[in-house]
Amino acid sequence: MTRYAYLGPEGTFTQQALLSWVADAEHEQVPFGSVDAALDALRSGEVDAAVVPIENSVEGGVSATLDALASGDPLVIVGEVLVPITFVACARPGTTLAAARAIGTHSHAWAQVRGWAGKAAPQAIYVPTLSTASAAKDLAEHPGEVGYDVAVCAPIAAEHFGLEVVGHDIGDMTNAVTRFVVVSRPDWLPASTGRDKTTVVLYQRSDRAGGLLELLEQFAVRGINMTRLESRPTKESMGSYCFSIDLEGHVQDERVGAALMSLHRVCADVRFLGSYPAAAGTPISVDPITSDAAFVAAREWLDRLRHLGG
Numbered sequence: 001m002t003r004y005a006y007l008g009p010e011g012t013f014t015q016q017a018l019l020s021w022v023a024d025a026e027h028e029q030v031p032f033g034s035v036d037a038a039l040d041a042l043r044s045g046e047v048d049a050a051v052v053p054i055e056n057s058v059e060g061g062v063s064a065t066l067d068a069l070a071s072g073d074p075l076v077i078v079g080e081v082l083v084p085i086t087f088v089a090c091a092r093p094g095t096t097l098a099a100a101r102a103i104g105t106h107s108h109a110w111a112q113v114r115g116w117a118g119k120a121a122p123q124a125i126y127v128p129t130l131s132t133a134s135a136a137k138d139l140a141e142h143p144g145e146v147g148y149d150v151a152v153c154a155p156i157a158a159e160h161f162g163l164e165v166v167g168h169d170i171g172d173m174t175n176a177v178t179r180f181v182v183v184s185r186p187d188w189l190p191a192s193t194g195r196d197k198t199t200v201v202l203y204q205r206s207d208r209a210g211g212l213l214e215l216l217e218q219f220a221v222r223g224i225n226m227t228r229l230e231s232r233p234t235k236e237s238m239g240s241y242c243f244s245i246d247l248e249g250h251v252q253d254e255r256v257g258a259a260l261m262s263l264h265r266v267c268a269d270v271r272f273l274g275s276y277p278a279a280a281g282t283p284i285s286v287d288p289i290t291s292d293a294a295f296v297a298a299r300e301w302l303d304r305l306r307h308l309g310g
């Protein structure tokens, strides 16, 4: 039975992602207090896989996940799940928004509701929590110890921890979506499906004019579309950055393989973070000049040239 680590406790959006990934398959769910703890448990072999948030349509990349995947023992992404995000504000019976002194929730959730909070409870300060569900759980179980009286979480968490909903559907943007990834130790490469993504982290050799352009053109000339590009500090010195990139295609695709080989030459380091089926979207359309057949024909042509005369 597969043991999955996830950002807990019960009732997080991450758990919703996990539930939709495993569907009815037999599995065990192991909640952790942070993304780092979930990925450490995967690295140590305590669990077989982990589900963690990586990107939100409103607030962007989840730095904790991007950084934990970019360093340490290698891990790979084997799948992704998109979860529509709907927030509620909840409290213990008797608390009103107008009287709330502080609101507790995960920092990514706060970024998605602060417009609402500014209008509904302008007097309330923000208190960060480890997850949206932990905000609800701690408020329900230790009201005197948490420094907030309203939690922002998923409707399911408010219900699970017996809190009263004082604000429905409070997200500043309708249609917010968070993307979660299923992570494994690097012993699993999902088969190519024709609608895949590949995630890599690129480390430049040196910071110089055109350096990033040189990396990106490896994708451009091979007809590879990028779906996410973020720079993250390497944490080694001020101004030192690496680039976290999602691109369309699978490492088994000739054009992706060729781009990665070039990057391996050009970069100080290329960290491969997996090829996996995209959660949504239509099959990737590939220009005939960057198709597998075109790469194979070009290689055969070169082989013939190299064998001229013997």
Ligand SMILES: O=C(O)C(=O)C[C@]1(C(=O)O)C=C[C@@H](O)C=C1
Pocket: 007, 011, 012, 013, 014, 015, 053, 056, 062, 085, 106, 108, 109, 130, 131, 132, 133, 178
């Ligand atoms: O706190 C949770 O419920 C989570 O699953 C984490 C998380 C995130 O890190 O973005 C997931 C989805 C929401 O966008 C807000 C918080």
